[in-house]
Amino acid sequence: MLYKNVFRTLKKQYIQLLLLGVIITSSSFIYSTMDYGVSGILNPTEEYFEISNQEDFAVNLADYFTEQEELYLSETCLITEQVFTLSMLKQIDKSCYYNILDNRLSLITSQIDDIVLEVREYKDIFYELNGNTTKARILKDMSVINKSFMVSGNKPINSLEIAISEAYAKNNNLKINDEIIINNETYTISGFVLFPDYSLAMFGDAFIFDNKSQTVALVTDDDFENFDEQIQFEVGGTYTNYTEESFKTEVIDKYYNIESINTFVTNMIQTKNNMRSGAIYGEIEGGQVTGLGLSVLIIAIGILIVAIMVSKILEKQRGAIGILKSLGYKNSEIALPYVFYISILALPTLIFGYFIGYWFSDTMKNLYLLFYLLPSQNIDQNLMTFFISVIVPFAFLFFFSYLVIRKILNQKPVDLLNPTVSSNKNKLTMVVSKLLGKKRVTKKLKHLLLYRSLMKFTVYLIGLFYAAFLIYFSFSMVNIFDRMLLDYYDNTNYNYVGFCEEVCPSTIGNQDKVITIPSALLNNSEVSVVGIDTVNFLHPLLDMKNDDITTKLDDGIIITKSLALIKNIKVNDSFSLKIGQFTFDVTVKGITKEYSGSKIYINRELLSTELFGTDGYYNSVYSDIELSDEDYALILSNDKILEQSEEMQKIFGLMIGLLMYVSILIGGIIIYILTALTIEDNFYNISLFKVIGYNENEINKMILGGYSLYGNIIFLITVPITFGMLKLMEVMMARYYELILPLQISWYHIILALVINNVVFFIAAFSAKRKLKKVSLQEAMKMYQV
Amino acid sequence: MGIKLEEVTKIYESGEIKTYACKNMNLEIKDGEFIVVLGPSGSGKSTMLNIISGLDTPTSGKISIDKDIISDMNTKELTKFRRNNLGFIFQQYNLLQTLNVAENVEVGREVGIDPFEIDEVLEQVGLLDQKHKYPYQLSGGEQQRVSIARAVVKKPKIMFCDEPTGALDEETAKEVLSVLKKLNEVYKTTLIIITHNPSIGMMADRIIKLNSAEIVEVKENKNRLSAYEINWN
Numbered sequence A: 001m002l003y004k005n006v007f008r009t010l011k012k013q014y015i016q017l018l019l020l021g022v023i024i025t026s027s028s029f030i031y032s033t034m035d036y037g038v039s040g041i042l043n044p045t046e047e048y049f050e051i052s053n054q055e056d057f058a059v060n061l062a063d064y065f066t067e068q069e070e071l072y073l074s075e076t077c078l079i080t081e082q083v084f085t086l087s088m089l090k091q092i093d094k095s096c097y098y099n100i101l102d103n104r105l106s107l108i109t110s111q112i113d114d115i116v117l118e119v120r121e122y123k124d125i126f127y128e129l130n131g132n133t134t135k136a137r138i139l140k141d142m143s144v145i146n147k148s149f150m151v152s153g154n155k156p157i158n159s160l161e162i163a164i165s166e167a168y169a170k171n172n173n174l175k176i177n178d179e180i181i182i183n184n185e186t187y188t189i190s191g192f193v194l195f196p197d198y199s200l201a202m203f204g205d206a207f208i209f210d211n212k213s214q215t216v217a218l219v220t221d222d223d224f225e226n227f228d229e230q231i232q233f234e235v236g237g238t239y240t241n242y243t244e245e246s247f248k249t250e251v252i253d254k255y256y257n258i259e260s261i262n263t264f265v266t267n268m269i270q271t272k273n274n275m276r277s278g279a280i281y282g283e284i285e286g287g288q289v290t291g292l293g294l295s296v297l298i299i300a301i302g303i304l305i306v307a308i309m310v311s312k313i314l315e316k317q318r319g320a321i322g323i324l325k326s327l328g329y330k331n332s333e334i335a336l337p338y339v340f341y342i343s344i345l346a347l348p349t350l351i352f353g354y355f356i357g358y359w360f361s362d363t364m365k366n367l368y369l370l371f372y373l374l375p376s377q378n379i380d381q382n383l384m385t386f387f388i389s390v391i392v393p394f395a396f397l398f399f400f401s402y403l404v405i406r407k408i409l410n411q412k413p414v415d416l417l418n419p420t421v422s423s424n425k426n427k428l429t430m431v432v433s434k435l436l437g438k439k440r441v442t443k444k445l446k447h448l449l450l451y452r453s454l455m456k457f458t459v460y461l462i463g464l465f466y467a468a469f470l471i472y473f474s475f476s477m478v479n480i481f482d483r484m485l486l487d488y489y490d491n492t493n494y495n496y497v498g499f500c501e502e503v504c505p506s507t508i509g510n511q512d513k514v515i516t517i518p519s520a521l522l523n524n525s526e527v528s529v530v531g532i533d534t535v536n537f538l539h540p541l542l543d544m545k546n547d548d549i550t551t552k553l554d555d556g557i558i559i560t561k562s563l564a565l566i567k568n569i570k571v572n573d574s575f576s577l578k579i580g581q582f583t584f585d586v587t588v589k590g591i592t593k594e595y596s597g598s599k600i601y602i603n604r605e606l607l608s609t610e611l612f613g614t615d616g617y618y619n620s621v622y623s624d625i626e627l628s629d630e631d632y633a634l635i636l637s638n639d640k641i642l643e644q645s646e647e648m649q650k651i652f653g654l655m656i657g658l659l660m661y662v663s664i665l666i667g668g669i670i671i672y673i674l675t676a677l678t679i680e681d682n683f684y685n686i687s688l689f690k691v692i693g694y695n696e697n698e699i700n701k702m703i704l705g706g707y708s709l710y711g712n713i714i715f716l717i718t719v720p721i722t723f724g725m726l727k728l729m730e731v732m733m734a735r736y737y738e739l740i741l742p743l744q745i746s747w748y749h750i751i752l753a754l755v756i757n758n759v760v761f762f763i764a765a766f767s768a769k770r771k772l773k774k775v776s777l778q779e780a781m782k783m784y785q786v
Numbered sequence B: 001m002g003i004k005l006e007e008v009t010k011i012y013e014s015g016e017i018k019t020y021a022c023k024n025m026n027l028e029i030k031d032g033e034f035i036v037v038l039g040p041s042g043s044g045k046s047t048m049l050n051i052i053s054g055l056d057t058p059t060s061g062k063i064s065i066d067k068d069i070i071s072d073m074n075t076k077e078l079t080k081f082r083r084n085n086l087g088f089i090f091q092q093y094n095l096l097q098t099l100n101v102a103e104n105v106e107v108g109r110e111v112g113i114d115p116f117e118i119d120e121v122l123e124q125v126g127l128l129d130q131k132h133k134y135p136y137q138l139s140g141g142e143q144q145r146v147s148i149a150r151a152v153v154k155k156p157k158i159m160f161c162d163e164p165t166g167a168l169d170e171e172t173a174k175e176v177l178s179v180l181k182k183l184n185e186v187y188k189t190t191l192i193i194i195t196h197n198p199s200i201g202m203m204a205d206r207i208i209k210l211n212s213a214e215i216v217e218v219k220e221n222k223n224r225l226s227a228y229e230i231n232w233n
């Protein structure tokens, strides 16, 4: 009998229960999809990093020579030509090149104990595949650290064999034993390869994750040496006797004080902080923490809603419960039906969420593989994940709803039977009433009705605050990709960059002379330097407010927003800038709105004078018209870059869209449920006012008016709070993860959020009122006042 | 205002079972008349009152108050009619706990066209000196008098009272009834009181008896007594 009663009561709340179901489902869904998605990569990856001995840290070496090295070049190697860089040296005198490198490594190992170092060499090679330009970063195999790992097939053992990344192969419909033509030679694909120091599918400076036109590759050592393209190198290192912490404090923070090596070591970076090799660590941790955090938050909302619903139902039935108790029913007997129905609602919903999460985790895993070059495996279910995503939230839900029920049942039967609730002495409403003074009573009621129960009102406000934050947060991600990449190309007017061979051709028309320096040191952090003219045609510098700040180059340097965020740099900060052997002091005079790249802009003429004693030097050209291959070593086209980024942009868009959709959905559900519940809470008052003769309009103003007023106030208050939180997130992510999240809200998002809030509010209010209309007035008047 | 019921029937249907709550009721109530409705539980008293006052709609039949036909009105028109003409008192006091006495009365006053002053009405129900108290600080009888004041303040032409003394002891019940009677005499308000207690009928102009959803007796009462003269049993 009791079960039937509870069942019927719950049946009436079916919309709320349905929405509650959605919330509970998404909780277990998010956890299981994130956890399984990540573990499908994490487990094989751990093994892979172990087998291939992934570097613990990387050392960046300067490409120019130290004074001793220059001496060695002229005295021992007897080189007479002008050789500026190590890369150039390799083409001229291999053994000299290796001697200098070996010498550098032994200098480092002699100064820092217990580390092993090995050079990683690579060459970037461009070739045509199916009519598109593709880039292969061909890495020379290493013997101790960062050993290559074959996902399938074999390592190239013969000339003209090549191993490529599986992602690239998939995207271009290539299979093992297929052939590709590079530099007029036909290579046969021997297998699919991975390199532990290249686990991120990201090349260059432009934030383009692209597995379709870029690949890492492995060829035989001889073939590698035969490629004419310029050699580039990095150094990978491992340690045994340090922890991550101690290595940071004892080595990373100190190396630049060691004089014998600081002339050529430009940077030392631990794998976890190194995008190219270690981004996956942060991502996996981040992914799992986000998954757990989100699902905890969501289940907390679920619990809150269950608690409110149960307490409301019980309050309505307090009379009946009082009678049951006076008849001798035990608390547990009365509570059981409620707990029973909550369980049979929650458990299957959680399990359902868990299974769609598991089903979706494969897609999740593949999403990761768009960004990372890592091995993956089929995902097996495990008990732990099931436990955390289903049993734990279930236990919480069960426990908290039981608490609420117990609290109500613990009252004495007499108190339960007594319709005139004795706890109506509410100091708060009296204070508010005083504050409102001599206002008309209907105006007063608008506020007083809300303050009746501080508890419920607080829940309403907090719930709405959370909903508002979710909605603003999702809006702040709109166009995030544009801000990260496209803005730059929209705001500059050049379409081609030509990098000159030795001498640059003179510029014509609207072309700009530029000095491009890929690597320099701004106090000890690596930056790239772009020297442009203060008066230029194609590259205006805009700040966050879209004001042109190019002329500030006359007074100092201008840096990108991302560099400012990562290194916490402010305007008027001064630094020493080290380019090659030259060091000079610079002051930051402006910050551009670029959200990618650690770039500094500097006055080209001044830079040229500093470096060469003349203001006429430049090594690259920005152009709005196509450049000729014959004049330049390399020509990049912005259109091409944008084209390549389109795919990525689509995926980004999809993911962000999904996140936004889910956030807005949850925000909307919170508003809906809270509104519906609070309106139903006013069921009695609405009926009373109707009987007295108030019309629909007046009642709406009195009852809905208050909630919508406070709801909108909360939405407005949340704006500055959200601004603050977003700024904080932006700074924290930049500083601790070197990750740039350009989150922004604009005024029309605020208006849109308010519109969403009010639309949902009125839908909820409308449907709640429709439900109330079904109960006739005279019946309402008979009910207890709660 | 005069009230007229013609062949008013109310049937509740739940599944196969049809329950008559009112059956072919015919009745005329004159302007300013004091009516007491008596009858056993389930005889249809509340239903009749709710239908007359437009809180509920009849299954068939016609209800008119003066020239207005209540049974033809839609919700909006009913609300307007209630607002301008009718007052209600129930067994539950239905006070707003967040408002004090004067403010509760003000809730009723706001909808009146030419309402009384709050103090004037509170004086009539004998609560003027308690107007700043909150409902939880009042006894049951005092709370019921507040609800009377709230109903009266807008000068209703008809007052409907469903068991107004149901929750009160004899002494307080008499206080409340005498206040109601005074209203009827001072303001010429048509007064309809539903009760279980036949002795209350001694205060009225006419007594209407219901049984099994039908009007079984309409009795004139020539000798109206005051609340304190009647023999409570």
Ligand SMILES: Nc1ncnc2c1ncn2[C@@H]1O[C@H](COP(=O)(O)OP(=O)(O)OP(=O)(O)O)[C@@H](O)[C@H]1O
Binding pocket: B012, B013, B014, B019, B020, B021, B039, B040, B041, B042, B043, B044, B045, B046, B047, B048
């Ligand atoms: N909403 C309803 N649905 C079905 N039947 C109803 C409904 N309301 C009342 N009834 C039935 O209509 C009949 C008359 O009810 P009503 O409430 O008018 O009686 P009453 O004379 O006021 O009784 P009491 O003195 O106990 O208040 C009863 O048989 C009751 O069961």
Ligand SMILES: [Mg+2]
Binding pocket: B045, B046, B047, B162
């Ligand atoms: Mg009744």
